[in-house]
Structure formats: C-alpha cells, structure tokens
Amino acid sequence: MSIVHVDQLEHSYGERHALSGVSFDVERGEVFGLLGPNGSGKSTLFRVLSTLLPRQKGIATVNGFDVSEQSDDVRRSIGVTFQSPSLDLKLTVGENLKHHGKLYGLSGKHLTERCHEVMSRLGVADRERDYAETLSGGLKRRVEIAKTLLHSPKVLLLDEPSTGLDPGARHDLWATLFELREEMNVTILVTTHLMEEADRCDRLGIIDLGEMIALGTPNELRSKVGGDSITILGEEIESLAEELRTKFSCDVQTLNEVIRIEHESGHELLAQIATEYPGRFRSLTLGKPSLEDVFVKLTGRGLIEAGEVS
Structure with missing residues (x-):
C-alpha cells in the first residue's frame, strides 16, 4: 500500500482552482518530487496533506489515514518543513527543539535524548546553545528538519526546502535527506522548481495550473522529449x-x-x-533533453514564465 495516496484531489479559492483532479501515489522509502512553477498548486497540495487546509473533493491519505477524517493520526505520521522559516530566532537551537517536541507530547529524559539524537543526525549538535539568529541559512534549514524528526515521523513533507540556500548548502542538505531516507526509512515528499533538485528524486510529478501533467522517473520524463x-x-x-x-x-x-x-x-x-x-x-x-525541456514540451512555457503567468 502506498504511504501517500492522492486521487482526484480538488481545491479552490473562490473561483480560482488551485488543484484540479490531482492524482498520484508515493511508495514507502521514496524521495518523491513535485516539480512546478510558483502558483502551480504545489503548496496548496502540501497544506491539504498536512491537514492545514480541508479536503474539498477527492481522496488524500497519509500512512493509511484520511487527511480529513483522521487528521490527528496524519499529524503524528508526518514532519513538515514549509517554505517560510519556522525557527524562533531568539531561542537557542536546543530550546527550539524542546519547545517543538513538547507540542508532540514529548517530555523529560525521552525528549532530551530525542533532541540530542536528531541534532547529531543533522550535524548541529555543536550548535545546541547557539541562538538561531546566529546560524547560516543552511544550518537553519538543518535545525528545522531536525524539529520535524523529533516524533519519528513516517513521512517528511518539505516545501521548497532549499529556498535561499547557496549551491554548497543545497548540496549538503540533499545529502542529508538521502542519509535520512537510508538510515530511518523515512519517505520524503518535496516540492521544488529547481531542475537540479528534481533530478535527484526517485520519481517526479510535474504540476502546472493545478493539474498533474506528467509522472515518472526523471529519465522516463525526459524520454517524452526524445x-x-x-x-x-x-x-x-x-x-x-x-x-x-x-x-x-x-x-x-x-x-x-x-x-x-x-x-x-x-x-x-x-x-x-x-x-x-x-x-x-x-x-x-x-x-x-532536460526536465525544463519536458515542461516546455508539455506546456509550451518555461518554468519561470509559467510562474509569472499563474
């Protein structure tokens, strides 16, 4: 059974259709990417999967739980990092993690052990007493992902995780994500508009104007161009x-x-x-052929241009 299942999902903001019958599955242990321009519906999809937006029409399940009818179980199954920063800059790295862990009911010795474990895994253990405002962009992202791992989620939802990072920090972040997949058997669902990141994924869904227009491995998608x-x-x-x-x-x-x-x-x-x-x-x-060529062939527009249009 797929760990993420989406079938004919729709969501509208008034007259604007953000999602129009989106369907896809993510297998356990996959790194699955959603590639599309700004305004394509990627963030709306993530908000539905993370239970921040109600499911209006269609089916969406995570770890076997319905996002609307079993939202608490879904929240316990996922770790979410949105595009906007979520750290309290006036708290230390350790304090950020402990406060986040308490939201999931962690406390005492277990919370302390989990904080040390995820900080070590993300390479920020030596920054435990540093204030978040003193960290580089790459380290802040690492701490945000460490927060999402405290309750041992089955699925990580990462919305444009490398936004604002330089190429070196972006490379390090993706190396860390693959380590997490191998060591913790966590499934990773990531949105991106960057071709370099999309190429790293096991499989991709290309989304445009709220519709899923292609699914497959990067090589399978490139074969559509020929x-x-x-x-x-x-x-x-x-x-x-x-x-x-x-x-x-x-x-x-x-x-x-x-x-x-x-x-x-x-x-x-x-x-x-x-x-x-x-x-x-x-x-x-x-x-x-590149993934950009695939997007152009399918839509007649480039990713940047599509973002401006939508």
Whole structure:
C-alpha cells in the first residue's frame, strides 16, 4: 500500500482552482518530487496533506489515514518543513527543539535524548546553545528538519526546502535527506522548481495550473522529449524560428530570446544551422533533453514564465 495516496484531489479559492483532479501515489522509502512553477498548486497540495487546509473533493491519505477524517493520526505520521522559516530566532537551537517536541507530547529524559539524537543526525549538535539568529541559512534549514524528526515521523513533507540556500548548502542538505531516507526509512515528499533538485528524486510529478501533467522517473520524463535538444539564443528569434520550421520541417518552440528544437539527429541539424545561419544567433548548443525541456514540451512555457503567468 502506498504511504501517500492522492486521487482526484480538488481545491479552490473562490473561483480560482488551485488543484484540479490531482492524482498520484508515493511508495514507502521514496524521495518523491513535485516539480512546478510558483502558483502551480504545489503548496496548496502540501497544506491539504498536512491537514492545514480541508479536503474539498477527492481522496488524500497519509500512512493509511484520511487527511480529513483522521487528521490527528496524519499529524503524528508526518514532519513538515514549509517554505517560510519556522525557527524562533531568539531561542537557542536546543530550546527550539524542546519547545517543538513538547507540542508532540514529548517530555523529560525521552525528549532530551530525542533532541540530542536528531541534532547529531543533522550535524548541529555543536550548535545546541547557539541562538538561531546566529546560524547560516543552511544550518537553519538543518535545525528545522531536525524539529520535524523529533516524533519519528513516517513521512517528511518539505516545501521548497532549499529556498535561499547557496549551491554548497543545497548540496549538503540533499545529502542529508538521502542519509535520512537510508538510515530511518523515512519517505520524503518535496516540492521544488529547481531542475537540479528534481533530478535527484526517485520519481517526479510535474504540476502546472493545478493539474498533474506528467509522472515518472526523471529519465522516463525526459524520454517524452526524445532525441537531442538544440538551444539557440539570439535576437529576432521569431523570424529565425519561422525560417527553421519551414526549411527543416521540425518542431521549433520559442521562449523569450530562446529557440528550442528537439531532433533525433541533433548534431547534424546543429551543423546545418551553424553553416546556413551565421550571425543570426549569439549561441548554439546541443544537449540531451532536460526536465525544463519536458515542461516546455508539455506546456509550451518555461518554468519561470509559467510562474509569472499563474
């Protein structure tokens, strides 16, 4: 049985549909990612799964418990880190953890032992007496995740966990998440709009405008594009794109100042474009399809552009 089960979930804010029949399953021990632009419905979905928003229509269960009818059991099963910081900056690391643990009914020796255990696991044990306001962004995120582990949850819900982190801190955070998965057999459900993070997940759901438009492993999703991916940067791209469509009879998409072409023999097409259209572009690159290419193929928009639209 899947540890997270969502079937035809819908949620609206007045006339705006934030979720429109979303369905997916997460298996135990998976690192499952939800990839989509800002405004796609990812955070609304997390709020429903964490019982902060009522389920309006459809089915949503976590660890076998219904998010509406068994909300207390769901809360005991999950650890949640939202995009917005949740630490009390005027308390020490240890004090933040102890106050959070008491909300879950932990106390005395057991609470103290759990605090030391999760601080050690997240690499912040040496910061126990440091005030949260003195920590770097990466360490604050580690402490927030440590808080979520105090009651030994089965599922971690992490909403854009690396927001505001530099690349090094982001890499360290993901290394820690995989360690938690292996050592604690915890299932991790994470939202992101970053391709690098999405590629780390076991499986992904791509969500846009409240709808789940694709599901699969990163490689399975990239196979939806097929062939090679050619990217062309330059000015007056609309006229160049039209010429390329006419001459080569291929699918040519334009986004801002970028032309994207998928083609089975990309290296041959790239050589032809370079030879026949010199001076018409600033750069011409060839690569394998990315998750960004998948999103563009499915929606006709880039992730950033989609976020601005929605």
